[in-house]
Amino acid sequence: MSQSIEVVIPVHDPARPLERGIHSVLAQRAELAELGVDLRVTVVCHNIPVDDIKDSVTSALSTDDAVTWLGHRDGIKSPAGPRNAALDQSSATFLSFLDSDDYLEAGSLAAWWKAAESHGAAAVIAPLRTPEGSILRSPRIRPSKPAVLDPVRDGLAYRSVPYGLLRRESLKTCGFRYEEGILIGEDLEAALKLWFRGGPTVYPYAAPAYHQTDASGPARVTSAVRPLADEFRWLDALVQSSWLLQATLAERRTIALKLLRVHGIGALIRRGSMAGSVQAPVWSAADQTAWTKARGQFLELAGGALPALSRRDAALSRAAAAASGESALRDAVVLHSRSGRLGELLTDNPLSLLAADSVLRHYVNERRRTKSGVFALR
Known part of the structure; x- marks a missing residue:
């Protein structure tokens, strides 16, 4: 394979619907393989034993060679640490961050990869489907549907989270990093730095989406x-x-x-x-x-x-x-x-x-x- 995509899923609770998220990624292996793209998943077990998380999914998934199980302990209730840990050890061409209660729609990764390759993009901003089923109308892209987005004219600041496909070399060049040690807002500067300093950013119009859910429950950190x-x-x-x-x-x-x-x-x-x-x-x-x-x-x-x-x-x-x-x-x-x-x-x-x-x-x-x-x- 000439290129690779690594989907990073931090998880801290075995009750999260992790299996659904992993399935939504691995189901796209064959399509990506035809494009010459290797696909892998890294599950970062955050402040919890790796075996506790592996036991929450089927044995077929827990032993799949495409899935890496990474432990990370920092004692902080923030996904910044595990995301950075996965970023530090990655060798993939592209990274994609997935929350453990969300999933990717069928065909999404191939569509995003094609958009990245067509324009040499540093980042592909994923269409974001809300739990209600609509596509989030953000960022504030110009009605002309530009192929490459302008950070100011296309309101990239209005997309606070870097969901999508991110070229790893571009992340290293711009110093992309989640802010550790804080409970909320850990991705704000990282996303802004990527949109404004990372390189060409594109939006894959009408492509399959990153699908958010409301499965996180009342204990979600940002709800307090x-x-x-x-x-x-x-x-x-x-x-x-x-x-x-x-x-x-x-x-x-x-x-x-x-x-x-x-x-x-x-x-x-x-x-x-x-x-x-x-x-x-x-x-x-x-x-x-x-x-x-x-x-x-x-x-x-x-x-x-x-x-x-x-x-x-x-x-x-x-x-x-x-x-x-x-x-x-x-x-x-x-x-x-x-x-x-x-x-x-x-x-x-x-x-x-x-x-x-x-x-x-x-x-x-x-x-x-x-x-x-x-x-x-x-």
Whole structure:
């Protein structure tokens, strides 16, 4: 075989539907072999004995020569460590990371490989099918369906996780690595560095997808509400990254805007919506301080201003920095939800209403993306 693909599956719990994920990969062996591509799977048993995980699948799978069982202990509830461990020991041409509760659709790896080879791509962003069955409309690809994506013009920052097919040499060149030691956000900088510095990135239009499920259950790490400072630990390292400090203003601004919109405003809405309805406090003086710091980091990253931020998001961002208690945050979130269409569409800076990153331009392009079939179902 002239090339190879290694699918890495970290797993920490034998109750996860690991067998389904492995089957979804190995079922594609023959198709890839015809293309001259060798296929293997590496299961990283995270903070659990390898035999405990092997016993959770059939003996045929546990003894399959195409499956490598790798143990990794770091005592941290984050997939960063096991993913990095697999990356360090890999010799494959391409890597693909698969969560243990998800699976790959039939024909996906061959379709992604063909897209990578056609354009010499460093990365193929996988179509991502949600548990509900639709294709995630991200990143914000131009309606013209470009063959090779532009990090800024095609909104690659809006795809936070590097699901798909990743050329290993490109990962090494750009210094791709998951951030260890944090519970959430471990893949944010890794994905951004890959999209913006890794090399050509493509999207395989209408190809079979990476299929997410809701089988992870209530214990999933990212589902908990924790102190805001912990939730934004990834931001401290990101804003000090040399590659980002050297990025153009357009690159830094599009990244900062996405991070504030999705991760920042999302965290505020989640907390404000829960305020008063749960026993544990969801907003404290420490959270207010953490938000004020994070908001300042977003703005500094963007060169001091985010003119395309919607009027309602900008208002909530400012209100949270002044919210000294749960009731104040709850009131700010309620006001955000009642801001209406104008609050959503109008930008904080009126001159940026038609900017490429504005909500209005996004909605217009969403209609055009639907017509051109950017995210058409297969």
